[in-house]
Amino acid sequence: MTAAERREAVTNRIIEETGIDEAMIERLVQAFYGKVRQDPVLGPVFEAQVKDWDLHLQRMCAFWSSVALLTGRYHGRPMEKHLNLPVDHRHFDHWLALFRETANEVCPPAAAHHFVERAERIAESLELGIAGFHGHVLMKGERLQRPDSEVHLPETSRPEGVEVGE
Template structure:
C-alpha cells in the first residue's frame, strides 16, 4: 500500500518542476529574486523535485527547511506567493491530468499559505501583530 497523497511519477514531478522554473526565470518580478540566489539551476530543480517527492510520495530524499531559506533570503516577500502559485497552477494544468493537477495545486496552496504566513511573522517588528 502506497502512502502517496495522490498517484504521480518521478518523471511527472521532474517535468513540472523544470517547466515551472523555466517560467520563473522569465517572470519580470520573480525571475530576478530567484536568480539572485540560485547559481546552479539543475541542482536547485533537483532539490525542489526532492521536496515535492517528500511532500507527495512521502519519500525521505529531501532534507531542508523551506521557511528558514525563504526568510533568510532577505528579498522574498509574502506578496510574491500569489504570482508564484498562479504560475505553478498553469504549469500543473499543462502537464498533468486534471485530478492530479488539482490535488497538487491544493497541496502547493496550503504550503504557500504557510510560507507566506511565516514570512509575515518573520518580518513583523517584535510585539506588533502582523497585518495581511
C-alpha cells in the first residue's frame, strides 16, 4: 500500500467514525469565526491581522480539512503567523472554550470530540511556540503569562485603575 493509499484509508476511517466531511468543516469554520469576529477578547486580535476574511476562511477550511481528515489541503506555516500576536494563556483558553462551544453546536458528538481534541493540541503547540519566541521556557503544566501591557485585552477585563500600556 502506498503512502497516498494509507492516507486515504485513514481519511475514510475518520469520515466513517465521525461523519466529518468538507461541508461540516465549512459549517464549523463559518460558525466559529462568526463568533470570533464578535468576541470582545478575540475579535480585535483577529481584525488587526486578517485583511481578507473570505481568503482567511478558505484557508481555515483547508487547514481543518488537513487537520481533521488528513487531506493535505493546507500548505501554510501557522506558527509563523501567530508568533507576534498579543496573546497569552487567557486568549488560548478563551479560543478553546469558544471552539468547543461551536463544535458542540455544529457537529455530532463524535465529530465535535475529534475537532476539539485536535484544537487542544494546536492551542498547546501555538502557546509553547509563542512563549519560546518571546523568551519564555514553559515547563510541563506551565502556561504563557504575559504582562497585560503586552497582550490585547478588552478594557473591562483590566484591573481597576490599570491603563493600556502600563
